[in-house]
Amino acid sequence: MGDLLGVAVLGAGHMGADHIRRLDRVVSSARVAAVADPETDRAKEAAAGIDGVSVHAEPAAALDAPGVQAVLIASPGPAHEEALLAAFERGLPVLCEKPMTPDSAGALRVVEAEARLGRRLAQLGFMRRYDAEYMRLKSLLDSGRLGRPLMLHCTHRNVASPSHFTTPMLINSSVSHEIDAARWLLDEELTAVTVLRPRPSSNAPEGLLDPQFVLFETSGGTLVDVEIFVNSGFGYQVRCEAVCEGGSARIGDGHTMVVTTGGRAGEEVDQDYLVRFAEAYDREVQSWVDATRQGRVTGPSVWDGYAAAAVAEAGVRALESGVGQYVDLAVRPQAYEPTRRRTHDPRARS
Ligand SMILES: NC(=O)C1=CN([C@@H]2O[C@H](COP(=O)(O)OP(=O)(O)OC[C@H]3O[C@@H](n4cnc5c(N)ncnc54)[C@H](O)[C@@H]3O)[C@@H](O)[C@H]2O)C=CC1
Numbered sequence: 001m002g003d004l005l006g007v008a009v010l011g012a013g014h015m016g017a018d019h020i021r022r023l024d025r026v027v028s029s030a031r032v033a034a035v036a037d038p039e040t041d042r043a044k045e046a047a048a049g050i051d052g053v054s055v056h057a058e059p060a061a062a063l064d065a066p067g068v069q070a071v072l073i074a075s076p077g078p079a080h081e082e083a084l085l086a087a088f089e090r091g092l093p094v095l096c097e098k099p100m101t102p103d104s105a106g107a108l109r110v111v112e113a114e115a116r117l118g119r120r121l122a123q124l125g126f127m128r129r130y131d132a133e134y135m136r137l138k139s140l141l142d143s144g145r146l147g148r149p150l151m152l153h154c155t156h157r158n159v160a161s162p163s164h165f166t167t168p169m170l171i172n173s174s175v176s177h178e179i180d181a182a183r184w185l186l187d188e189e190l191t192a193v194t195v196l197r198p199r200p201s202s203n204a205p206e207g208l209l210d211p212q213f214v215l216f217e218t219s220g221g222t223l224v225d226v227e228i229f230v231n232s233g234f235g236y237q238v239r240c241e242a243v244c245e246g247g248s249a250r251i252g253d254g255h256t257m258v259v260t261t262g263g264r265a266g267e268e269v270d271q272d273y274l275v276r277f278a279e280a281y282d283r284e285v286q287s288w289v290d291a292t293r294q295g296r297v298t299g300p301s302v303w304d305g306y307a308a309a310a311v312a313e314a315g316v317r318a319l320e321s322g323v324g325q326y327v328d329l330a331v332r333p334q335a336y337e338p339t340r341r342r343t344h345d346p347r348a349r350s
């Protein structure tokens with residue numbers, strides 16, 4: 001046990017329980033040392049059978065538990081700021097699920113707190129950066145083989161939304177993945193956003209504006225459109241097509257086994273992100289554990305978490321006002337290197 005990285009997991013719900021299983025059974029060189037959830041029965045159930053783990057109702061008690069050397073935050077978004085600041089106070093490395101915070105002011109406080117430490121401690125849980133298909137698309141775009149990107153067309157469909165889901169969460173929880181993926185794929189900031197919506201689906205809970213169509217403009221003049229539909233009822237579908245000057249590339253078509261029988265051919269459609277992105281989560285957590293054991297922090301930063309929060313906030317303003325909105329981005333502290341820029345002319349709005 002001594003050699004394994006002792007991790008406290010905060011939140012033992014859908015995602016937290018899956019990360020606990022992953023740390024316990026999939027990832028090497030780590031162990032679950034503590035679990036915290038105000039619903040202690042949930043924490044006990046997720047921690048059942050794990051040697052040497054302690055269970056707590058209070059997150060702070062888990063951070064201070066014996067053997068804890070790092071923290072994985074999988075509580076709901078509104079609890080992340082307090083948990084991140086508590087980890088920073090203790091000098092504990094963190095992997096924090098998205099969204100970093102639901103609002104940009106809270107996200108900026110996190111950025112400033114980490115910048116004051118003078119070193120990175122946190123990695124953000126934007127797992128698409130660890131997905132094999134997204135990594136292939138990123139390498140292709142970076143290689144320049146397709147020329148300058150002009151447009152990204154993205155689709156993000158869930159089968160059904162959880163009962164606590166609100167209309168702004170379509171943007172600040174679900175589309176936050178496309179916001180991060182677009183910034184990462186393009187090496188550009190998202191500068192403006194417009195949100196349109198068709199009539200709400202009758203499959204959506206009463207009052208939830210679902211689906212939505214979100215259009216981003218970038219600092220480099222690329223357009224990114226996202227169909228977000230969290231009560232599609234028919235499948236978990238995440239697609240991204242990059243259209244460039246010299247060709248296009250699309251990921252997310254989900255080619256699995258094709259079964260032909262009775263005169264029909266069919267493929268299974270994933271129903272859940274835990275299935276579609278299983279390997280990405282494994283790679284993300286393994287990479288965090290490996291880097292942490294070497295005293296390094298890699299992957300998406302708190303600045304990426306802040307940028308996603310600021311873009312999402314503009315998206316919610318656009319949704320509520322019906323008018324396109326610019327993104328207000330703070331000045332990036334020196335500690336966070338600018339993303340690499342492509343060489344074409346920037347065409348940001350004046
Ligand atoms: N990367 C991804 O693809 C996904 C990320 N997420 C993110 O993971 C986080 C958790 O989401 P879910 O597991 O779906 O929610 P959930 O509602 O299933 O679980 C959250 C758990 O946290 C507990 N909790 C509440 N306040 C807490 C606190 N202060 N400290 C510790 N635990 C607390 C709740 O009792 C609950 O058991 C969210 O930030 C969500 O956006 C969720 C789904 C997929």
Ligand SMILES: O=C1[C@@H](O)[C@H](O)[C@@H](O)[C@H](O)[C@H]1O
Pocket residue numbers: 158173174177230273
């Ligand atoms: O992060 C996630 C959820 O929180 C969100 O609610 C879903 O829409 C996303 O598909 C999933 O990846």
